[in-house]
Amino acid sequence: MDKLKIKWSQRLPLNKLRQLYLSQANGMLDEELLEDVAVTLYLRCKDIIAVDKACHGEVRCPFCYADNLKEVYITVNRDEYGRALDKLQCGECSNEFSYAEYHRCHKREQLNMGGAGDAFKRFI
Numbered sequence: 435m436d437k438l439k440i441k442w443s444q445r446l447p448l449n450k451l452r453q454l455y456l457s458q459a460n461g462m463l464d465e466e467l468l469e470d471v472a473v474t475l476y477l478r479c480k481d482i483i484a485v486d487k488a489c490h491g492e493v494r495c496p497f498c499y500a501d502n503l504k505e506v507y508i509t510v511n512r513d514e515y516g517r518a519l520d521k522l523q524c525g526e527c528s529n530e531f532s533y534a535e536y537h538r539c540h541k542r543e544q545l546n547m548g549g550a551g552d553a554f555k556r557f558i
Contacts, residue, residue, distance in 0.1 A: 438535040440496045442543045443477035450474075479554040480505075485545040493536055495524040 454471050457464040484494040484505075491510045498506040506526040510533055511519045523530045547554065 438496065438531050438539055440536075440539045441500070442540065442545060443481045444474065445478060445544065446471060446474045475557065479557050481543075482545050482547060482554055483551075483558065485540050485543075486547045486551065488536065488540075491518075493522055493533065495527060495529065496531065496536070496539075497527050497529040498524060501527075 450467065450471055454464065454467050457467065484499075487494065487507065488510075491512075492507040493510060495504075495506040495508055498504040504526070506524055508522050508524055510522065513519060518533050520533050521530060522533050522536070
């Protein structure tokens with residue numbers, strides 16, 4: 435298996451949010467910036483929710499999502515001790531990847547739900 439590479443959505447730059455608030459406060463809402471901020475937040479929330487689902491046994495296929503943003507989820511099989519089996523295969527695109535490698539891909543990306551999970555889900 436090749437090393438899995440996933441391009442996660444970027445965090446919203448604080449300067450964009452600041453610019454958006456200032457444009458609204460000045461009575462000249464920058465609608466283009468509003469759309470950019472909304473799309474950035476939307477994609478980030480989708481990735482956070484996908485990572486949370488993966489921690490609970492449903493992994494979003496990174497290949498289907500990268501190709502056309504199709505959200506196909508693969509159930510993680512577990513052994514008799516409850517440990518996740520490493521090999522995952524998408525029923526839609528037939529690509530295989532490692533659960534451990536998927537986990538490593540998001541490890542330092544700050545994609546945890548924290549206490550805002552309900553807000554993220556409502557936003558989506």
